[in-house]
Amino acid sequence: MQAWLYLAVVGAGFLAGFINTLAGSGSAITLPLLVFMGLPATVANGTNRIGVLLQTTTSTWTFHRQGVMPWRHAISLLIPAILGGITGAMLAANLNEPNMRRAIGAMLVLTFFLIIIKPKRWLTGRAGGAIQPGLKQWIIFYFIGMYGGFIQAGVGIFMLVGLVLGIGHDLVRANAIKALLVLSLNIFAFVVFVHNGQVDWLLGLMLAIGNIVGARAAALMATKDWAQVWVYRILLAVVIFSAVRMLAL
Numbered sequence: 001m002q003a004w005l006y007l008a009v010v011g012a013g014f015l016a017g018f019i020n021t022l023a024g025s026g027s028a029i030t031l032p033l034l035v036f037m038g039l040p041a042t043v044a045n046g047t048n049r050i051g052v053l054l055q056t057t058t059s060t061w062t063f064h065r066q067g068v069m070p071w072r073h074a075i076s077l078l079i080p081a082i083l084g085g086i087t088g089a090m091l092a093a094n095l096n097e098p099n100m101r102r103a104i105g106a107m108l109v110l111t112f113f114l115i116i117i118k119p120k121r122w123l124t125g126r127a128g129g130a131i132q133p134g135l136k137q138w139i140i141f142y143f144i145g146m147y148g149g150f151i152q153a154g155v156g157i158f159m160l161v162g163l164v165l166g167i168g169h170d171l172v173r174a175n176a177i178k179a180l181l182v183l184s185l186n187i188f189a190f191v192v193f194v195h196n197g198q199v200d201w202l203l204g205l206m207l208a209i210g211n212i213v214g215a216r217a218a219a220l221m222a223t224k225d226w227a228q229v230w231v232y233r234i235l236l237a238v239v240i241f242s243a244v245r246m247l248a249l
Helices: 003-022 027-036 041-065 071-076 078-093 097-116 119-123 135-150 155-167 171-195 201-220 225-248
Strands: none
Touching: 003 027, 003 041, 003 171, 003 201, 027 041, 027 097, 027 201, 041 171, 041 201, 071 078, 071 171, 078 135, 078 171, 097 225, 135 155, 135 171, 155 171
């Protein structure tokens, strides 16, 4: 493989890590790129998890160091998200490639519309403060975790919706919890993909280099409103472009 393709993977990883940390759907960049480079969709899905794991480790630690991680709420959502992630990964590992392509494309379309619905509400928390997650929130995050284990692309957006609109966190704290949840569910989901031989380690590690740098940069500037506005604009364009390309294959 030519050297410039590896540079493209690192660059895509940086952008994905940056977007994933501030908003979500960074995998809308990396998944199509891995598929376009010749990986089967199922292997691309598993390979993408290497970068996601290292990127979310970086962002989770950075949010913690900045003092914006609501640990009590985050820990209470870990079990349903992890159980959902394992279920989703098992489903994805057994899905044939054409259906995987269609599933990725369809979820990206859904992600696009979810992003544009009242985006300003994601920047403010609940007036009375965030509520303690209960049974309803656990069920919701089980299914969000299942989606994350299944595809990963767009799971950050679903988590932000649940954390901001469902629980009442502001975007900064919602992003902190999201990083921890995505990290946790992907640890278990990744084991499923490795067990099924659906990981390209070289491309995955190249992707992870960019993911780590992008996640670190984004977490450090997560409180800056101007950055979030630009990430949303880029995200909308990337998601719809990637969805069209994936569904056209």
